[in-house]
Amino acid sequence: MLAKPFPDQPINPFVTLVDPAHRPRAGAIPQDDYDLDTPWHSHDMHQLQYAFDGSIEVEDRQASYLCLRTRAIWIPAGVVHRTSLHRVRSGSVLFSPDMIPEAGDRVRIIQVSPLMREMVVGAMRWPLTQPQDETGQAYFAALANLCSEWIKEEAPLQLPTTREPQLEAAMSYTRAHLKDGDVASACVAAGLSERTLRRRFRSSFGMSWDEYRRRARLIAAAALLSDARTPIGDVAAEVGFESQSAFARAFKDLTGKSPREFRPR
Structure with missing residues (x-):
């Protein structure tokens, strides 16, 4: 993004x-x-x-x-x-x-x-x-x-942005390491303690760092799903989900559709 x-x-x-x-x-x-x-x-x-x-x-x-x-x-x-x-x-x-x-x-x-x-x-x-x-x-x-x-039928395919350099550093790190990034590494990238990072995410975006990473993973997955040749299990693994079933539940919670339904036909 x-x-x-x-x-x-x-x-x-x-x-x-x-x-x-x-x-x-x-x-x-x-x-x-x-x-x-x-x-x-x-x-x-x-x-x-x-x-x-x-x-x-x-x-x-x-x-x-x-x-x-x-x-x-x-x-x-x-x-x-x-x-x-x-x-x-x-x-x-x-x-x-x-x-x-x-x-x-x-x-x-x-x-x-x-x-x-x-x-x-x-x-x-x-x-x-x-x-x-x-x-x-x-x-x-x-x-x-x-x-x-x-235009009233909006799809939830957006991530918040910020003008604060430390939060942007954490967000950039998170998007670049969807599969294996963790909050400790995001804190290092931002130069913030974990407590401060979590507090500032919540106050700035109305969501936790974990929720931000989850949404970033699902939006990245949505892009991968546009290629019908890629198995859904491979998409789930690529963005950091440990199981296809957990990915499918999270994806449907965000988009209202299962990964299979979301794919273009």
Whole structure:
């Protein structure tokens, strides 16, 4: 997951993907060949990005998010974020802010219904860079209305972030050593006593260090599960679970689905 905390320096408020004077109120951008790690930025349009294949990492002021294959990520206009996108087959639909007034103030990973997937695919017919006919205008108006409902179906694939160097050091160590890292080693990485580390995790994130590691393990497992060739038992072992049954219970507690149900078909 993206690791650097939100910067202290000012950020350019908007990145305009297409000149506002020459773009329609909504449109699509295919993103199959993008290979980039963006700086911190924000858009002047709402963005719904669907991952046809691979995974996308996004971070805002509050958390880091993992958008997996067959999921989508919602980025409201004006929300400062950064994105890691490497040879992922994806597509974005952009909306003028007034088309979805209740867009929220943070990034979200959202569940994707068959209808959403087909409508995102269909939206690629109308690129944001080209004028839009009446059919396209009606299409995106309907898609915007549906997005207002879809963005409420959030998937729990996010981890908290911090601007505190010691906690970030502990978190970075934990993410890098999911299989065998322990709290004592995380304390060494952070330069904190175990008591202080546990207290600061609870006060800063509302979760214990153990809960943070568990969630980090499960999010890493979700990414591994996107490859249907990897046995579920191997996924469980790779992220530090001693048994497949314990992994399956924990995974369903977090996502509401068993590892087998979560896998894309």
